[in-house]
Amino acid sequence: MSDVLFGGIEGGASVSTVVITNGKGDILAEILGEGTNPWTLGIKSCLSRVNDLIKEAIKKANLDVNTKLNGLGLCLSGCEDVIFCEQIETDLKKLYPQLAEIISVASDTLAPIALACQSGGAVIISGTGSNGFLLNPDFTTKRCGGNGHLLGDEGSAYWIAHKSIKICLDHIEEYSFAPNNYSIDRVWESIKSYLQIEAVVDLISVFYGEKKSKSKIAGLCKIIADLAIKGDKLSIWIFNEAGKELAKLLQAIYPSAHKMLHNENGGLHVVCVGSVWKSWDLLKNGFIEQLQSNSDKKIVKEFTLILLNKTVALGGIYLIAKKLNYDFPFDYEHNYKTLFHYVHDEKLK
Incomplete structure (x- = not known):
């Protein structure tokens, strides 16, 4: 298992996190790099940066720079469409065939859910941009936001x-x-x-x-x-x-959550990703005000906001390991901590 190598990238518009692990889940290297949004950079420039980042991480892991990974999971901002993701996979294999044996490309919204929620959950990203995304146990999804600074990014x-x-x-x-x-x-x-x-x-x-x-x-x-x-x-x-705007993202995706997710301990688990969440104390009052003041159609009954304890780039590795049906040591309960638990108060309506 230690001879197996996985790579994961969580690529935002401004910053990308890269991690290399072995099959036992040991982190061999972790680095930060520039953003890897293919819409911002263009596909070829984005993939060139992905290749350079992986090579840099491999070098930091004290591995031969020509090492070919067994699997590479990319979770990039802007990769919302399945067909577009398949195009990125195809182009990356064509341009850099020695990078990895198997490659998986998905939205950056999937990485945090994959890392913290075994059966699905939600994420609200608030970094340079903002995005809300829900993944149900039956793989149905609901998205709100993520349309860039000209069409959205509220609360970012x-x-x-x-x-x-x-x-x-x-x-x-x-x-x-x-x-x-x-x-x-x-x-x-x-x-x-x-x-x-x-x-x-x-x-x-x-x-x-x-x-x-x-x-x-x-x-x-x-x-x-x-x-x-x-x-x-x-x-x-x-x-x-800004807190109100982020609460609106939650209100948009919450009704689409499967009953199983609503019945989780603490209600729907919502992973909070991005630097803006570091200012939760400043966001909190507006967030709660938005949830309490809306109509019955927008009631959010119960949820728990959680923060990741580990690099979100590991979510890319979780995804690629699952794609390969590899017996990876998934460790969901130790990957996050609770930020805030909410139960709707009817008296405050």
């Missing part, structure tokens, strides 16, 4: 950053004013410092110039979080709104 780091900038822009131009008459001073000064701009007009180059970067803009989210922690009222309000 980019959304938080963009909302912060837009509120300040509109306030300065007197198009509309900040909510509840909150001061924009601290947020606007932080935006200018982070983006290295001096005035509103400089935002044009940030969003439309040659050097525009979605990841760069999304990085502003951490600064807004720091301001919220320090008591800035506008920043607190923005994260409260």
Whole structure:
């Protein structure tokens, strides 16, 4: 078993995590790299980066750089369509035939569920972008979000950053004013410092110039979080709104969950993935407010938010091991910890 080698990649829009294990489940190497979204990079550039990342991880594992993996599981953002995933698999085998014997490509939403939920479950991703996904025991699915920053990504780091900038822009131009008459001073000064701009007009180059970067803009989210922690009222309000948006993702997928998942201990298990969840204390009030204030058609009765204890890239390895019917040491109960348990309170409706 120790001679068997698996590779797994969890590829977001900004960051990718790569892991190499043997057949016993021992992690031989783990590395971080740049994003591997094929829609952002283009397919060939994406696959070139995948190849380079795997080679780097193999080298870190002290293996021969020409080592061919027994299985490689890729869970990449943007890979929602089955036919598109099959195209990625075919192209990767054609371009890099020595990379792995068997390759599996799926959405990055599947990796966390595979790692934490033996019979299916849900995930809400909130990193640079956002996405909600449900996998039932009978393999039926429900998706909400994941449509990119122009069509969605509500509650994500980019959304938080963009909302912060837009509120300040509109306030300065007197198009509309900040909510509840909150001061924009601290947020606007932080935006200018982070983006290295001096005035509103400089935002044009940030969003439309040659050097525009979605990841760069999304990085502003951490600064807004720091301001919220320090008591800035506008920043607190923005994260409260982000919490509501993430709760809407849960409301969209919850009704489609199989009865078996609703009856799990703690209700539906929802894996929380992405850097925005590190600010759960800032998101929590808005999240709960959205769940409690909606109509009967949107009631979410019970769920448990969970955080992974292990690298989400292991989810790719779980998926490829299952595809190969390999007796891998799956260890679901030790792969996560509880973030929050919720039971709907009828009195608060």
